[in-house]
Structures are given as C-alpha cells and as structure tokens.
Amino acid sequence: MSKQQKKKTKTGSHKSKRQGRSNHRKSYHRNFHRDPQDLLKKHPEEELELSDYYDGDVSKLVTGLVVSRKGPVYIVRWQSGYMPPPKFWSEEQTPLQLGDELSCIARREGKAAVIGDIVHFLWEQSDLALGLIVAVELRDNALVRADALGRRPQTLAANLDRIWIVSALDPQPKSGLIDRYLVAAHVNHINVGLILNKVDLFMDEEHVDELESFLEPYRSLQVPILLLSATEGDGVDQLNDYLKAERSVFVGHSGVGKTSLLNSLIPGLDEAVTEVSDATGKGQHTTTTSTLYTLEHGGEIIDSPGIRSFGLWDMPPEQLKDHFSEFLEYAEQCYFHNCTHLHEPKCAVLDALDRGEIHIERYENYVRIYDDLLDESTEAY
Ligand SMILES: Nc1nc2c(ncn2[C@@H]2O[C@H](COP(=O)(O)OP(=O)(O)OP(=O)(O)O)[C@@H](O)[C@H]2O)c(=O)[nH]1
Ligand SMILES: [Mg+2]
Ligand SMILES: [Zn+2]
Structure with missing residues (x-):
C-alpha cells in the first residue's frame, strides 16, 4: 500500500438523548504516557501483536501527526524517526519520505489518538496499514x-x-x-x-x-x-x-x-x-x-463534521459560571462567595443583568446549560 489519501464517506451518525452518569467520568488525560519507550517495555511484543519484523528495539519508534481518521485507520503524517530498511517495502510499494502520509492502525494506548495528536508508531505491514500506533504524546489541550x-x-x-x-x-x-x-x-x-x-x-x-x-x-x-x-x-x-x-x-x-x-x-x-x-x-x-x-x-x-448538539464533559454545574467571562468582573462583588448568580440575594451578576450590562441571551443560556448539567449530575442509576 502506498501513500494514503482520505476521502469522505456519506454515512450519517445517530445520537440519542444524553443520559449523564457523571460519577463514571474519568479524566481523558489518564491514558497518556510520557515515554512511549516505557510503554513498549510494559506491553511485550506478543501483547502488541507485532510481526517478526519488530525486533524489540524501542529506538525504532517513529513520530507523526494524526491528520485524519476513518474507522480503525488513522492517517498519520510522518514527522521524524527511523527510516525502515529497503526490505520493509513490498515490490509494489514506493518507500515513503518524511512528511508523507500513511495509514496506521493502533493498539493499546495508541487507540486514544485523535486528529492533531502527535503519535509514536512502529513500521508494521498489515492489510490495512503500514504503521502501528502504540502511544500518544501528552496533549497541550x-x-x-x-x-x-x-x-x-x-x-x-x-x-x-x-x-x-x-x-x-x-x-x-x-x-x-x-x-x-x-x-x-x-x-x-x-x-x-x-x-x-x-x-x-x-x-x-x-x-x-x-x-x-x-x-x-x-x-x-x-x-x-x-x-x-x-x-x-x-x-x-x-x-x-x-x-x-x-x-x-x-x-x-x-x-x-x-x-x-x-x-x-x-x-x-x-x-x-x-x-x-x-x-x-x-x-x-x-x-x-x-x-x-x-x-x-x-x-x-x-x-470537522457538523454536529447536532454539544454536551459539556466533566463540568460540575457550580463551575459553569467561571466560564462565562463577562460574569467574572461582577462575581467578586456578590454577597455569597459561592454565588451561582441564579437566585441569591445581593448578586452583582443579577444586578448587572438588570442594568443591561450582561446580555440577557447569554444569561439565559447560562441558566439553561446549568440546568442541563444539574439534571445529569443528579440522574439516578
Ligand atoms: N450563498 C452562500 N452559500 C454558501 C456559503 N458557504 C456555503 N454555502 C452553501 O451552504 C451549503 C452547505 O455548505 P457546506 O460547506 O457543505 O457546509 P458544512 O458546514 O461543511 O456542512 P457539513 O459538512 O454537513 O457539516 C452548500 O450548498 C454551500 O454551497 C456562502 O458563503 N454563501
Ligand atoms: Mg462539511
Ligand atoms: Zn452572584
């Protein structure tokens, strides 16, 4: 398989109403390892289902940027690292150059990769791909x-x-x-x-x-x-x-x-x-x-694909107010230090709203989102 290009399919996605289970939430940062070489040592070759090609030499890890994904296949732009020897390529394949894009599949922690991630992969021929992603760099955001x-x-x-x-x-x-x-x-x-x-x-x-x-x-x-x-x-x-x-x-x-x-x-x-x-x-x-x-x-x-709705993740309702930036300058003057700006007396945000200094539509959305988050966090098991 040579250089991969991505083309869109036309399948739709179906999303039903969200039923929050916030207690089950885990930080998405948890999956990431600072040192991909440690990860290779932790999961021996058999566990990663590597072919004989990989000889256990962790210096053979290669780095790339995920530029797209289609099902199990990630398209990765090769950025640095080890160049496979000529014997790696089959007769019909043209060896890639740095900067080229290739298909990869992922194992273990590599499966957490998303577009924009820097990933570490091994050259590994399979039916679907040329590379096997085994680790994802820590993200900036x-x-x-x-x-x-x-x-x-x-x-x-x-x-x-x-x-x-x-x-x-x-x-x-x-x-x-x-x-x-x-x-x-x-x-x-x-x-x-x-x-x-x-x-x-x-x-x-x-x-x-x-x-x-x-x-x-x-x-x-x-x-x-x-x-x-x-x-x-x-x-x-x-x-x-x-x-x-x-x-x-x-x-x-x-x-x-x-x-x-x-x-x-x-x-x-x-x-x-x-x-x-x-x-x-x-x-x-x-x-x-x-x-x-x-x-x-x-x-x-x-x-990115158009979305129908966007549900906030891992957001306790009482923290929502900190992310409406125009509330912040007033919030310091609220009587209660943990004021939610919903019903409390002497609320400086509600006063600013009355004076027209906070936009009503933004405030109403704040209340709506707060209520949604509250519904999720109190939903029974
Ligand atoms: N008149 C006009 N039509 C536009 C403009 N931009 C996009 N369109 C039309 O809007 C329609 C949707 O455009 P798309 O680019 O497919 O929209 P999208 O946001 O990528 O949609 P999804 O891929 O479904 O998320 C197409 O018929 C475009 O021709 C514009 O500036 N003016
Ligand atoms: Mg589009
Ligand atoms: Zn307040």
Missing part, C-alpha cells in the same frame, strides 16, 4: 464533549490554537451551541473566534438587523468576529491572517459552510459540500471525518 449518552468523553481534536465556531443565518443559528463551545474552549484554554458565513445572502436591511441582533451578545466578549462569504470570497483574507499562524478547527452545525470555507482557502481543493435541506432547513451532514489541511502560507486548519 483538546476539544472534548460528552458522547451521545453523556457517559464518556469524546475528544474531537487535540493541540489546538483556536476554535472557529462557524454559523450562518441559514441554517438557523443557535446561541446555545455557541455558548457551549465557548465554555468548552475556555475550560481547555483554547482561543476562539466566531464566523458568520454566507453574508452574501443577508445583505438586505431585514437580514442585517437579524444578523446584528444575533451577534450582539458576543460583541463585548474578547473574541474575533468575522463576517464572511465562502462562496463569494468576502472576508476570507481576514480569516487567512488568523489561520496562517495557528492550528485551528472549524466547528458548528451541518450546512453552515465549513467545508466551503476550506475550499475557498485552498485553491484546487474540491471537497464535497451539500445544500441545506429545503424540507428541514438543516444541513445534510456531508463531512463525516475530521481532516487536517496545511495551508500554503502556513497554519493548519481542521474541517
């Missing part, structure tokens, strides 16, 4: 959500500089989703930016008002807000200025134009996009796998 049942963390991408939350007036934007992303990014110390795409469709007066009222709650937060048109190219240069110095990810509902933005940023890229459904007003979940692209002038951007 990760975008994590609760899985559909709310029982496990689902890591969407690792080692990010910025999350671009993409929306459009069509499909209808949901500020609740944006606020959940903002919280998840804040928890993990990842910068954010808001993109309002498809502005070419919303230039008339009526839509401009709608657009402004949608964006208003976010205007006072310290986050960049970009109004763009992926299809017309408006504002794309401004976005490029951010992207070129960072590794970032486009997230949001299906149909908002994440892949279209990628297509406009990378000349010649022609990834599949699909119209928003007339019947439901929603996107059609065209992108099904996250993929990392390297931009010509620097920077890396990950296109």
Whole structure:
C-alpha cells in the first residue's frame, strides 16, 4: 500500500438523548504516557501483536501527526524517526519520505489518538496499514464533549490554537451551541473566534438587523468576529491572517459552510459540500471525518463534521459560571462567595443583568446549560 489519501464517506451518525452518569467520568488525560519507550517495555511484543519484523528495539519508534481518521485507520503524517530498511517495502510499494502520509492502525494506548495528536508508531505491514500506533504524546489541550449518552468523553481534536465556531443565518443559528463551545474552549484554554458565513445572502436591511441582533451578545466578549462569504470570497483574507499562524478547527452545525470555507482557502481543493435541506432547513451532514489541511502560507486548519448538539464533559454545574467571562468582573462583588448568580440575594451578576450590562441571551443560556448539567449530575442509576 502506498501513500494514503482520505476521502469522505456519506454515512450519517445517530445520537440519542444524553443520559449523564457523571460519577463514571474519568479524566481523558489518564491514558497518556510520557515515554512511549516505557510503554513498549510494559506491553511485550506478543501483547502488541507485532510481526517478526519488530525486533524489540524501542529506538525504532517513529513520530507523526494524526491528520485524519476513518474507522480503525488513522492517517498519520510522518514527522521524524527511523527510516525502515529497503526490505520493509513490498515490490509494489514506493518507500515513503518524511512528511508523507500513511495509514496506521493502533493498539493499546495508541487507540486514544485523535486528529492533531502527535503519535509514536512502529513500521508494521498489515492489510490495512503500514504503521502501528502504540502511544500518544501528552496533549497541550483538546476539544472534548460528552458522547451521545453523556457517559464518556469524546475528544474531537487535540493541540489546538483556536476554535472557529462557524454559523450562518441559514441554517438557523443557535446561541446555545455557541455558548457551549465557548465554555468548552475556555475550560481547555483554547482561543476562539466566531464566523458568520454566507453574508452574501443577508445583505438586505431585514437580514442585517437579524444578523446584528444575533451577534450582539458576543460583541463585548474578547473574541474575533468575522463576517464572511465562502462562496463569494468576502472576508476570507481576514480569516487567512488568523489561520496562517495557528492550528485551528472549524466547528458548528451541518450546512453552515465549513467545508466551503476550506475550499475557498485552498485553491484546487474540491471537497464535497451539500445544500441545506429545503424540507428541514438543516444541513445534510456531508463531512463525516475530521481532516487536517496545511495551508500554503502556513497554519493548519481542521474541517470537522457538523454536529447536532454539544454536551459539556466533566463540568460540575457550580463551575459553569467561571466560564462565562463577562460574569467574572461582577462575581467578586456578590454577597455569597459561592454565588451561582441564579437566585441569591445581593448578586452583582443579577444586578448587572438588570442594568443591561450582561446580555440577557447569554444569561439565559447560562441558566439553561446549568440546568442541563444539574439534571445529569443528579440522574439516578
Ligand atoms: N450563498 C452562500 N452559500 C454558501 C456559503 N458557504 C456555503 N454555502 C452553501 O451552504 C451549503 C452547505 O455548505 P457546506 O460547506 O457543505 O457546509 P458544512 O458546514 O461543511 O456542512 P457539513 O459538512 O454537513 O457539516 C452548500 O450548498 C454551500 O454551497 C456562502 O458563503 N454563501
Ligand atoms: Mg462539511
Ligand atoms: Zn452572584
């Protein structure tokens, strides 16, 4: 098998209502080992199901960056490490060079790898792949959500500089989703930016008002807000200025134009996009796998599948308030030091809300998310 390229399949994903079991939650950091060589020693060759090719020499570990995943196969960009000897390659294979991408499968701790992870692998020929990932480098950060049942963390991408939350007036934007992303990014110390795409469709007066009222709650937060048109190219240069110095990810509902933005940023890229459904007003979940692209002038951007909802992971309800950044300057003046800003007397956040200094929509989303988290944490077994 030679260099692998990734193409999208069109299978949908089904998510049912979340049923939180927060007591079962475990830190996702637990799986990671600092020293992959220790890991190889811990799990002998037989346990890793290695072929005879691997002779127990841990210096044969190779390092790469996960740029995509499809089922059990990870696409890894080879970054450094041991070059396999000529005998490794079969007759029909062309030996890879550093920087090339190859298919890998994973064993043991390697299975925790996600897009953006630095992984350690061994050269290992199999039906599916050329490499076997056995360890994942500790992450700087990760975008994590609760899985559909709310029982496990689902890591969407690792080692990010910025999350671009993409929306459009069509499909209808949901500020609740944006606020959940903002919280998840804040928890993990990842910068954010808001993109309002498809502005070419919303230039008339009526839509401009709608657009402004949608964006208003976010205007006072310290986050960049970009109004763009992926299809017309408006504002794309401004976005490029951010992207070129960072590794970032486009997230949001299906149909908002994440892949279209990628297509406009990378000349010649022609990834599949699909119209928003007339019947439901929603996107059609065209992108099904996250993929990392390297931009010509620097920077890396990950296109991700549109999501229906985003459940916060490992968030005790009483900590939520710390991740609504505009509350923080007032919270110090609340009478109770552990004020939740929900019902307490002498609450400085509620006073600021009354004075219009905190946006009502953001506050209402805070209450909604708080209630959701409370439901999860008190759910009976
Ligand atoms: N008018 C207009 N249409 C756009 C723009 N950007 C995207 N679209 C259209 O919106 C539809 C959805 O775009 P996609 O790029 O597939 O959206 P996506 O966010 O990648 O969707 P998923 O992959 O399903 O998550 C397509 O029909 C695009 O042509 C834009 O700036 N203006
Ligand atoms: Mg897409
Ligand atoms: Zn308060």
